[in-house]
Amino acid sequence: MATxxxxxxxxxxxxxxxxxxxFLYDCDGTLADNMGAHTDTYIRVAAEEGLVLDGAIIDEFAGLPIINVVEQINTRYQTNLDPEDFKARKYKIFLEEYIDHTQPIEYxxxxLKNHAGTVKIGVVSGSSRIAVERTLKxxxxxxxxxxxxxxxxxxHGKPYPDPFLKAAELLGVDPQHCLVFEDGNAGVQAAEAAGMRWVRIDKV
Known part of the structure; x- marks a missing residue:
């Protein structure tokens, strides 16, 4: 029976x-049910370059900045995609065609809503600020x-601890008193490296 x-x-x-x-929340795949949209945009830009991309690689490297994901694609597929160009084209498609249809991961x-004002709230994401702000709005x-x-x-982005440590510093909270919510392996690794406890958010 479904939960x-x-x-x-x-x-x-x-x-x-x-x-x-x-509480430090990842955005894509944790607060926003939008990983399918992100996967589609990766596949579309790769197709423009003549590459048939298996979307599973996006789940595998969920949480990494786009540039780093493209570097992983280049390694896996022995391609020479320009990470900055790929990122720009991917964001253009995502912001123009997908983001307005974003649905929440309700629970x-x-x-987050029920704890705002009780604990400090941060969002730590491998996406651009413009995309994260629009998604949260x-x-x-x-x-x-x-x-x-x-x-x-x-x-450094995830899986390095830097983004979580910066969020903790900006909030004025010791890392050991922060709890991270993540759906991706890179985010979990980053939380552990930052000395923070974490909760894995199921994709289902």
Missing amino acids: TDQEKYDALLKLTQDDFQA VVNH ILGILDLVEVMVCAGETI
């Missing part, structure tokens, strides 16, 4: 009841987020 959103929320609530001072969005939670750390705003 309801309420059951998922209740389970998440049990995992997050501790002395946390900040995670509700968790569409989800109706932009005004609840105190700090955002997005792609290119630290020297």
Whole structure:
């Protein structure tokens, strides 16, 4: 029998009841049910370059900045895609055709809403700030987020700890008192490297 959103929320609530001072949420695939859209845009830009891309690679490297994902694609497929050009074209398609249709992952969005004002709230994403801000606005939670750390705003992105450590610093919270919500391996690795506890958000 399928698990309801309420059951998922209740389970998440049990995992997050501790002395946390900040909750740090990933955006794509954690708050926003948009990984299918991101995968489609990767596949479309790759097709323009004559590459038939297996979308599974996007799930595999979920959370990495686009430039790093393209580097992984180049390694896997022995291609020479220009990461910056690919990123620009991908964002253009995503922002023009997909983002306005973004749906929430309800139980995670509700968790954020119900804890805003009780703990500090940050969003740490491998996407660009413009995409993250628009996504959070569409989800109706932009005004609840105190700090955002997005792609290119630290020297290293996920799976390095830098983005989470920057968010903690901006919020004025010790990393050990932060809890991370993530759907991707890179984000989990980054949280662990930052000395933060984490919760894995199911894709289903």
